[in-house]
Amino acid sequence: MALLTSVLVRGINNLSDVRYCAGMGADYLTFRLDPALPGAVTPELVQELSGWVAGVELIGEFGAMPAEQINALARQCGLHAVLLHGLRTAEEMAELALPAWLLVGWVPDMLPEDVDRRFQLLAPHVAGFVFAELPPQPLTEAQLTRLTEQARSYPIWLAPGFAPGTVRQLLDAVQPRGLVLEGGDEIRPGVRDFSEMETVFEELEID
Numbered sequence: 001m002a003l004l005t006s007v008l009v010r011g012i013n014n015l016s017d018v019r020y021c022a023g024m025g026a027d028y029l030t031f032r033l034d035p036a037l038p039g040a041v042t043p044e045l046v047q048e049l050s051g052w053v054a055g056v057e058l059i060g061e062f063g064a065m066p067a068e069q070i071n072a073l074a075r076q077c078g079l080h081a082v083l084l085h086g087l088r089t090a091e092e093m094a095e096l097a098l099p100a101w102l103l104v105g106w107v108p109d110m111l112p113e114d115v116d117r118r119f120q121l122l123a124p125h126v127a128g129f130v131f132a133e134l135p136p137q138p139l140t141e142a143q144l145t146r147l148t149e150q151a152r153s154y155p156i157w158l159a160p161g162f163a164p165g166t167v168r169q170l171l172d173a174v175q176p177r178g179l180v181l182e183g184g185d186e187i188r189p190g191v192r193d194f195s196e197m198e199t200v201f202e203e204l205e206i207d
Contacts, residue, residue: 001025003204005171006178008130008157009197010061010083013041015049016192017183022053024201027178029053030083033060033073037085046077059083059101067095074098083130090125099127101157106135115146119154130180131159138163144173151176167203179204 001024008028009021021029031049032040050058057080062070070082074097081099093100102122119129129150135143150156155177162170167179181200186192 001201002206003201004168004206005176005204007181007201007204008059008178009181009183010130011039011183012049013039013045013183014186014192015052016186016190018049018053020192020194020197021181021183022056024198025204026056026181028057028059028081029183030059030061031077033077034062034065034085036063036065037061043073043076050078057081061085061103067092071095071097081127087122093125100125101128101130102126103132104129105132115150119150123154126155128155128157128177130157133159134161137161137166147174147176162200164199165203167200 003025007026008030009017009026010030012018012029012031018029031046033043033046034040046058058078059081060074060077060079061083063085074082079098081101082096083101083103085103139147151174157178157180158170158174158176159180160182181197184192
């Protein structure tokens with residue numbers, strides 16, 4: 001299915017999500033491979049699930065795990081990139097064998113120039129900035145302006161939380177690199193409620 005923008009689905013932990021998201025046109029699937037992260041999965045599970053799909057890039061999520069261990073897990077699982085949950089030095093980033101994306105938070109009380117400074121410092125070492133969450137909807141005019149300015153300068157991925165029926169409007173206004181959705185747990189093996197995720201995919205589908 002052709003979509004208006006790229007979609008990254010985080011926190012994959014079951015076959016239902018893998019097959020559904022790939023079939024709906026998602027470009028990236030992330031797996032929390034760092035045991036220190038909530039909802040972590042094993043490398044063996046990632047290898048098993050990735051064997052069911054093709055044409056989707058696999059990303060591992062990591063916290064403070066050393067680069068050497070990240071690189072080893074990346075090779076074992078056939079990852080295409082990593083998503084880091086915390087800031088690292090330029091030297092530490094250079095030790096990573098794969099492109100690194102960075103999970104960033106929305107800081108409502110941070111001055112715009114300080115936000116820009118943070119992005120400027122990290123941009124040479126980061127393949128994409130993934131927002132962990134957005135402020136409550138609807139966005140204020142100032143918030144929308146700041147997001148738009150950031151998306152024009154950096155590879156920004158917008159987090160889940162957009163109000164139903166507003167996805168296309170948000171894309172038109174901000175023009176981010178892509179959208180981020182959250183995976184979920186199966187009700188029981190092979191059974192999963194995709195109603196919330198389906199709503200977003202339907203809005204993204206090219207007519």
